[in-house]
Amino acid sequence: xxxxxxxxxxxxxxxxxxxxxxxxxxxxxxxxxxxxxxxxxxxxxxxxxxxxxxxxxxxxxxxxxxxxxxxxxxxxxxxxxxxxxxxxxxxxxxxxxxxxxxxxxxxxxxxxxxxxxxxxxxxxxxxxxxxxxxxxxxxxxxxxxxxxxxxxxxxxxxxxxxxxxxxxxxxxxxxxxxxxxxxxxxxxxxxxxxx
Amino acid sequence: xxxxxxxxxxxxxxxxxxxxxxxxxxxxxxxxxxxxxxxxxxxxxxxxxxxxxxxxxxxxxxxxxxxxxxxxxxxxxxxxxxxxxxxxxxxxxxxxxxxxxxxxxxxxxxxxxxxxxxxxxxxxxxxxxxxxxxxxxxxxxxxxxxxxxxxxxxxxxxxxxxxxxxxxxxxxxxxxxxxxxxxxxxxxxxxxxxx
DNA sequence: TGTACATCAGTGAACGCGCGTTCACTGATGTAC
DNA sequence: TGTACATCAGTGAACGCGCGTTCACTGATGTAC
Numbered sequence: 201x202x203x204x205x206x207x208x209x210x211x212x213x214x215x216x217x218x219x220x221x222x223x224x225x226x227x228x229x230x231x232x233x234x235x236x237x238x239x240x241x242x243x244x245x246x247x248x249x250x251x252x253x254x255x256x257x258x259x260x261x262x263x264x265x266x267x268x269x270x271x272x273x274x275x276x277x278x279x280x281x282x283x284x285x286x287x288x289x290x291x292x293x294x295x296x297x298x299x300x301x302x303x304x305x306x307x308x309x310x311x312x313x314x315x316x317x318x319x320x321x322x323x324x325x326x327x328x329x330x331x332x333x334x335x336x337x338x339x340x341x342x343x344x345x346x347x348x349x350x351x352x353x354x355x356x357x358x359x360x361x362x363x364x365x366x367x368x369x370x371x372x373x374x375x376x377x378x379x380x381x382x383x384x385x386x387x388x389x390x391x392x393x394x395x
Numbered sequence: 396x397x398x399x400x401x402x403x404x405x406x407x408x409x410x411x412x413x414x415x416x417x418x419x420x421x422x423x424x425x426x427x428x429x430x431x432x433x434x435x436x437x438x439x440x441x442x443x444x445x446x447x448x449x450x451x452x453x454x455x456x457x458x459x460x461x462x463x464x465x466x467x468x469x470x471x472x473x474x475x476x477x478x479x480x481x482x483x484x485x486x487x488x489x490x491x492x493x494x495x496x497x498x499x500x501x502x503x504x505x506x507x508x509x510x511x512x513x514x515x516x517x518x519x520x521x522x523x524x525x526x527x528x529x530x531x532x533x534x535x536x537x538x539x540x541x542x543x544x545x546x547x548x549x550x551x552x553x554x555x556x557x558x559x560x561x562x563x564x565x566x567x568x569x570x571x572x573x574x575x576x577x578x579x580x581x582x583x584x585x586x587x588x589x590x
Numbered sequence: 591t592g593t594a595c596a597t598c599a600g601t602g603a604a605c606g607c608g609c610g611t612t613c614a615c616t617g618a619t620g621t622a623c
Numbered sequence: 624t625g626t627a628c629a630t631c632a633g634t635g636a637a638c639g640c641g642c643g644t645t646c647a648c649t650g651a652t653g654t655a656c
Contacts, residue, residue: 234609386547428643
């Protein structure tokens with residue numbers, strides 16, 4: 201059947217958004233195309249009208265994930281009291297909420313290992329995502345020069361992603377809370393002079 | 396055929412060591428049992444004389460990986476000038492060498508995401524690995540109380556693992572170096588008062 | 591000392607399942623005339 | 624305005640492959656007698 205003009209683009213967006221959630225949540229190798237499509241009330245065959253293959257979907261899901269997290273952190277910045285923007289970024293990123301919701305969380309935490317290992321093509325997408333993230337929050341970073349602030353943003357986002365992964369991997373509730381709290385306290389103290 | 400007394404234990408150790416390398420290098424889902432065994436001049440059937448399944452092997456490979464990295468970092472501490480132990484730990488962990496050798500590197504960086512997602516059983520092994528790592532390097536951490544030093548160790552190892560993963564995922568050489576150098580500089584400055 | 595039997599690490603064919611991708615087909619709508 | 628044809632998102636059977644696990648079997652060595 202032929203579909204209305206914008207229909208195809210909408211379906212495509214749905215697939216990317218669903219994939220972005222699932223890939224982060226389970227890892228892309230645990231997300232079969234057929235099931236992804238089935239849950240969107242479609243069949244697997246149609247997938248290839250939208251994408252050349254799973255590789256391409258991973259790419260786009262990765263970019264989508266970066267955009268979502270950036271938007272979420274920018275909201276936190278909006279809500280923050282003036283001068284406390286960086287603290288808001290840290291507390292939002294290392295929140296219990298973010299820790300518990302890997303499927304909607306930062307791709308540096310959820311997808312970096314996979315990207316590094318298998319997804320040759322996605323690595324440039326990853327670069328771009330990181331650069332945009334750094335650019336978006338550069339203004340709130342400490343440092344004398346732009347280069348200093350860029351470096352600080354890279355180390356902060358990389359470091360927080362690692363703390364998050366460590367917290368997620370433990371089975372001990374208390375240890376998990378200690379890691380998150382410790383991370384928040386450390387990064388706030390190290391980077392937020394006023395707080 | 397029947398084999399000499401210690402033979403079985405030796406083969407088992409070989410399998411665990413090989414798995415520890417490969418699981419970190421490619422992710423456990425990309426390492427078929429049959430190929431692992433073939434490369435050890437064995438066949439896949441024999442695997443089940445040593446392990447109940449892949450899950451158990453993952454467990455033991457994870458523990459082995461923790462032990463290897465701890466040993467490597469303790470060597471770095473041995474070589475360090477007195478008072479510069481923590482700096483040696485940081486510089487070794489965030490070295491180009493470690494970054495380039497994921498297969499022999501830290502499991503917090505290479506296996507935390509997978510452990511968090513799929514390996515329910517391995518999460519307690521992960522806990523134990525982390526606790527041992529914290530205990531082994533507690534003496535070199537800054538902090539007034541033991542709890543403070545423990546928290547610092549957790550945040551440091553989690554953070555460094557994240558920085559390492561970020562560096563590994565980029566395809567841009569320069570960005571990778573910036574991340575590693577930035578990480579070293581940041582953690583040394585934040586934690587090593589004397590340096 | 592010699593012989594019959596038990597043991598068990600290792601072998602390799604086979605099973606069952608999951609999954610990415612292909613492809614001939616469908617059928618509602620748009621377009622040409 | 625009406626009719627024939629083209630388009631193409633979506634369908635679902637089928638293909639091919641990889642892989643974890645099982646199982647009947649092998650055969651060298653240890654053990655019982």
